[in-house]
Amino acid sequence: MKYTNTGNKDTRSGFGEALYELGLQNENVVALCADLTPSLKMDKFAKEFPDRFFETGIAEANMMGLAAGLTVGGKIPFVGTFANFATGRVYDQIRQLIAYSNKNVKIAASHAGLTLGEDGATHQILEDIGMMKMLPNMTVINPADFNQTKFATKAVAEYEGPGYLRFGRPKVPNFTPADGKFEIGKGILFKEGTDVSIFATGHLLWKALEAADILEQKGIKAEVINIHTIKPLDTEIILESVAKTGKVVTAEEHMKNGGLGESIASLLAEKAPAPMRIVAVNDTFGESGKPEELLTKYGINTENIVMAAEDLLK
Numbered sequence: 001m002k003y004t005n006t007g008n009k010d011t012r013s014g015f016g017e018a019l020y021e022l023g024l025q026n027e028n029v030v031a032l033c034a035d036l037t038p039s040l041k042m043d044k045f046a047k048e049f050p051d052r053f054f055e056t057g058i059a060e061a062n063m064m065g066l067a068a069g070l071t072v073g074g075k076i077p078f079v080g081t082f083a084n085f086a087t088g089r090v091y092d093q094i095r096q097l098i099a100y101s102n103k104n105v106k107i108a109a110s111h112a113g114l115t116l117g118e119d120g121a122t123h124q125i126l127e128d129i130g131m132m133k134m135l136p137n138m139t140v141i142n143p144a145d146f147n148q149t150k151f152a153t154k155a156v157a158e159y160e161g162p163g164y165l166r167f168g169r170p171k172v173p174n175f176t177p178a179d180g181k182f183e184i185g186k187g188i189l190f191k192e193g194t195d196v197s198i199f200a201t202g203h204l205l206w207k208a209l210e211a212a213d214i215l216e217q218k219g220i221k222a223e224v225i226n227i228h229t230i231k232p233l234d235t236e237i238i239l240e241s242v243a244k245t246g247k248v249v250t251a252e253e254h255m256k257n258g259g260l261g262e263s264i265a266s267l268l269a270e271k272a273p274a275p276m277r278i279v280a281v282n283d284t285f286g287e288s289g290k291p292e293e294l295l296t297k298y299g300i301n302t303e304n305i306v307m308a309a310e311d312l313l314k
Helices: 011-025 043-048 060-072 083-087 091-099 114-119 128-133 146-158 204-217 235-245 260-271 291-297 302-313
Strands: 008-010 029-033 053-055 076-082 106-110 139-141 163-166 171-173 188-191 196-200 222-226 229-231 248-255 276-281
Touching: 008 011, 011 029, 011 043, 011 106, 011 146, 029 043, 029 060, 043 053, 060 076, 060 091, 076 083, 076 146, 083 106, 083 128, 083 163, 106 146, 114 291, 128 139, 128 163, 128 229, 128 248, 128 260, 139 146, 146 163, 188 204, 196 204, 196 235, 196 302, 204 222, 204 248, 204 302, 222 235, 229 260, 235 260, 248 260, 248 302, 260 276, 276 302
Parallel strands: 029 053, 029 076, 076 106, 106 163, 139 163, 196 222, 196 248, 248 276
Antiparallel strands: 008 171, 139 229, 188 222
């Protein structure tokens, strides 16, 4: 796939634009927010469709219950808050009222991972993908940039069933095609290679592409595949790539436990064992700091992906 950074944009704005467009297209789309409307970029929807927007205040558990109830009448509710509050604070409500009941609720989780930055460890959730992927009926999506977040928001609106959509706070490279398409559960090949497969998700996809360019200068051909849907996992594209390269690196802005790397390791253990390295946060909480500095300190930057690939090829 051809890709060029057309300028840095925050992924939460991709969600906000898509939500507004969905509101224009489908009167059944409604939105709820827990006192973070501007931060989630839901203010445009709220202004245009006041009868379809519900500000619940800092009452996330109630918000999840309201959303589940709205689906009974055929509505498609998007619930928006920070990823930490969208999962850890309300896990019981999500499990019982949404996942177990298989309600058509879309959980829009912003400000995920270390790139939340200065707000620190209490808000930088690194466990949310694991929490959500373990719930039966839950689809888990982690888009890479503004464009892909916009497409993912529209795709999850059309999908029938619970969905968890994860995106972030900072402005990051916007490089996926503006006229592309998004298919839930289907990975995307960005760069072909024969020496090592790099599977990346979220903000780490751009880092993986940077790493592949560096590796290419060293004579190493890395294949880079975007796994934007953690669940359901695209087992076909993963196994085809590993059959070709025989070596695997995964990259994610999440804890090693429960993340993309764990899902791929489980798949390979059953179907096609291969040497593997997981670039992810290693069993620790974050801290306050600038996003790029935190990615470097916690070992999930471009250089770490390069080192993981080189280590496999020794």
